[in-house]
Amino acid sequence: MSSRAAPLPEEGRLRSLVDFYATQMRTSVVAQLQYRAANYFYMLGMVAEPVIYLVVWSTIARQHGGAVNGITAGQFAAYYIVWTLVRNMNIVFGAPFWEWRIREGRLAGDLLRPLNILHYDLAYFAGWKFVVVALWLPIAVGLSAVFHPDLHPSALQVVVFVVAIWGAYFVRSMFQATIGMLNFWTTRGAAVFDLYMATEMLLSGRLVPLQLMPGWVQTFADFLPFKWTFGFPIESLVSNLSTRSLLLGLGAQVMWTVIGYVLFTFAWRAAIKRFSAVGA
Amino acid sequence: MSESVVHVSELTKVFKVPEREPGLRAAAKALIRRQTREVHAVEAISFDIEPGEVVGFLGPNGAGKTTTLKMLAGLLYPTSGEARVLGHVPSRREKDYLRRMTMVMGNRNQLQWDIPALDSFELNRAIYRLRRDDYLAMRDELVELLDVGDLVRKPVRNLSLGERMKVEIVGSLLHRPMVLFLDEPTIGLDVTMQKRIRTFVAEYNERHGATVLLTSHYMADVEALCKRVIVIHHGQILFDGALSHLANEFAAYKTIGVLLEDGNVELDGYGEVISRDGDRAILRIPKAETSRVAARLLSEHQVLDLTIEEPPIEDVIEMVFAQSR
Structure with a gap:
């Protein structure tokens, strides 16, 4: 029989973290596969938003002689079809879900584990992305057949895009987690979340390509994190950004990830002292 | 003399609870000035628990049992006083501490709902950084002790309350914790299942020399497992001693x-x-x-x-x- 009053020995730290990410991502895939139909209906629901934008902008483009601010109907199609993938990639453990996590007592269980809670969420949603991409592919093919996107990326653009959609995922994870900390101070954080989401909607390129916004709005957006979670990844694939702009964009994502992580860490340390574990 | 595994001195937890009168006027007033009331959930309690002891923590609802357990598990930050478990300050939530303890909450599900428990166990292996051979040996030992059998292959949501509790316990002990905080582990279970869990806790304590602090409203749990009990009421300790002395002193x-x-x-x-x-x-x-x-x-x-x-x-x-x- 095992030795008395001693925990089991542990593996090395780095190897363990890689092992945790692989295991948690696998667990997430297994969990998502339990609900294949639900996931698909969810994806179809999500497609409604960009398709509306796409139809509206394509119509306007046609009415303006084929382009709006230099963006053709085919480029709008490319923008919003890529949008569907970027949107699914930047879905993270959202700020409002922290309220659920606290209220349902899930946080207490998470806190008992010897692991930074961010790793837990990052790995789980990262695993989910593999299911999402698999489900997205036939939708993208269908949308392309209907809307004929004008999309001719270079190899570099494809590489940057693949990195940038993960960058968007990390930036958004950090900021949503930081905003989620509000739940430790108020049980009605929804108003702040709504304000955050509205700002993101306008300044990220989600509602409208930033290229169609006034110049000062575009400049303003450059200095905020939102653009790097939506507009930049899309444009890295569909626009003709220079190599310098592509690399600067990736750099901005790294910078905002670090800023978001630092903000989260400070907020988390203060928040956890206020945790009352009620209902846990 | 052996060093205490759990050392608690003057430990206090005060919650600030928002409070206001009913009605529109009070609601408007609360917009300007929010009234709060202090609830003293735990008031300056002190006790020590030696290695390998199984201690029953008794008290009515709202007495402060679970609050104390949560402070010892690092879930709650104490208002004042000192708590040390295995030499660690629980509120610091050091990884080395979290790897050596566990808390089982009878009314809470910590396993993933939609997937078989085996998948959740595998995740716990990765979280606790266990070597695969050690993990498999421990998992099989626990599965056998609790007679879990093939339940681990069913999605957790398809298990009965008792079955779920058994797999919860397996999941919580895979890393072989040295300290167990058990908060109502048999709540809502039928008599046979209660007995099974009691036998298991006694067996685990015997095999691994783990220290156990247990709350339960079922006196059968306490009588079967605990030589010593701590009785708490209104956040204060009323009795701390042998279960056999409790009747002498109070009956x-x-x-x-x-x-x-x-x-x-x-x-x-x-x-x-x-x-x-x-x-x-x-x-x-x-x-x-x-x-x-x-x-x-x-x-x-x-x-x-x-x-x-x-x-x-x-x-x-x-x-x-x-x-x-």
């Missing part, structure tokens, strides 16, 4: 069970008759008078059998709380 009466040859004998003059079934009777007698009443019964009637017992532990606990009001 004001004993019960005399008597079997008489003549079932028509009048017994009201001896004490309070709790039950009467023909020639059998149970009397409640003030503790100081027990010997005298027993002697009278034996001398004045044809007694076929007579037993003197402490009151049931549930009654003793009730007396402890009654005396503290």
Whole structure:
């Protein structure tokens, strides 16, 4: 029989973290596969938003002689079809879900584990992305057949895009987690979340390509994190950004990830002292 | 002398709870100035637990048991006082500490709902950084001890409450914790399942020398597992000692069970008759008078059998709380 009053020995730290990410991502895939139909209906629901934008902008483009601010109907199609993938990639453990996590007592269980809670969420949603991409592919093919996107990326653009959609995922994870900390101070954080989401909607390129916004709005957006979670990844694939702009964009994502992580860490340390574990 | 595994000194937790009168006027007033009330959930409690001890933590709802357990598990930040478990300050939530303890909450599900428990166990292996061979050996040992069998292959949501509790416990102990905080581990379970879990806790404690602090409203749990109990009420410790001493200290009466040859004998003059079934009777007698009443019964009637017992532990606990009001 095992030795008395001693925990089991542990593996090395780095190897363990890689092992945790692989295991948690696998667990997430297994969990998502339990609900294949639900996931698909969810994806179809999500497609409604960009398709509306796409139809509206394509119509306007046609009415303006084929382009709006230099963006053709085919480029709008490319923008919003890529949008569907970027949107699914930047879905993270959202700020409002922290309220659920606290209220349902899930946080207490998470806190008992010897692991930074961010790793837990990052790995789980990262695993989910593999299911999402698999489900997205036939939708993208269908949308392309209907809307004929004008999309001719270079190899570099494809590489940057693949990195940038993960960058968007990390930036958004950090900021949503930081905003989620509000739940430790108020049980009605929804108003702040709504304000955050509205700002993101306008300044990220989600509602409208930033290229169609006034110049000062575009400049303003450059200095905020939102653009790097939506507009930049899309444009890295569909626009003709220079190599310098592509690399600067990736750099901005790294910078905002670090800023978001630092903000989260400070907020988390203060928040956890206020945790009352009620209902846990 | 061995060093305490759990050391608690003057530990206090005060919650600030928002409070206001009903109605529109009070609601408007609360917009400007929010009223709060302080709730002293735990007030300056102190105790030590030695390695390998199994201690019952008893008290009515809202007494402060779970709050104390949560402070010891690092879930709650104490308002003041000191807590140390395995030499760690729980509120710092150091990874080395979290790897050596576990907390099982009877009314909470910590496994993933939609997937088989085996997948959640695998995730716990990765979280606790366990070597695969050690993990498999421990998992199989726990599965066997709790007689879990193939339940681990079903999605957790398809398990009954009792089955879920068993797999929860397996998941919580895979890393072989040295300290177990068990908060109502048998709540809502049927008698057979309660017994199974009790036997398991005793076996785990015996095999691994783990220290256990247990809360339960089922006295059968406490009687089966705990030599020592800590009774808490209104956030304060009322008793800390051997379970066997609890009745001595707090019970004001004993019960005399008597079997008489003549079932028509009048017994009201001896004490309070709790039950009467023909020639059998149970009397409640003030503790100081027990010997005298027993002697009278034996001398004045044809007694076929007579037993003197402490009151049931549930009654003793009730007396402890009654005396503290």
